[in-house]
Amino acid sequence: MAYGQKILKGDAYKRAAIKRRHIRIRKHISGTAERPRLVVTRSNRHIVAQVIDDIKGHTLASASTLDTTIRGGEGDKSAQAKSVGALVAERAKAAGVEAVVFDRGGNQYAGRIAALADAAREAGLKF
Secondary structure, three states, X not given: OOOOOOOOOOHHHHHHHHHHHHHHHHOOOOOXXXXXXXXXXXXXXXXXXXXXXXXXXXXXXXXXXOOOOOOOOOOOHHHHHHHHHHHHHHHHHHOOOOEOEEEOOOOOOOOHHHHHHHHHHHOOOEO
């Protein structure tokens, strides 16, 4: 281990690993005006999805479990992730986006991330 490097334990180690994976993934994934990036950020309680044009640095559409249309909704966290996926796809299509590049944010493609992605695909986004 390098001098001055901090030893992380438990949840801090897990969050740091997710951040390292996301940085590694971002080296290869970039959104353009034609195919913006759909990035998913997950916490223990909430999930956020944004459609981002990396060239301009603009967020074209976003949705999260903090939105008033979804907040306090019925179902578990996976059901809420499906609602977020459908809502972000609807807002992206309203902004003129048909196809996106999926950025899972360093998280595994399972559970809430997969539920959000499947709902966005069913709502008409292509990726």
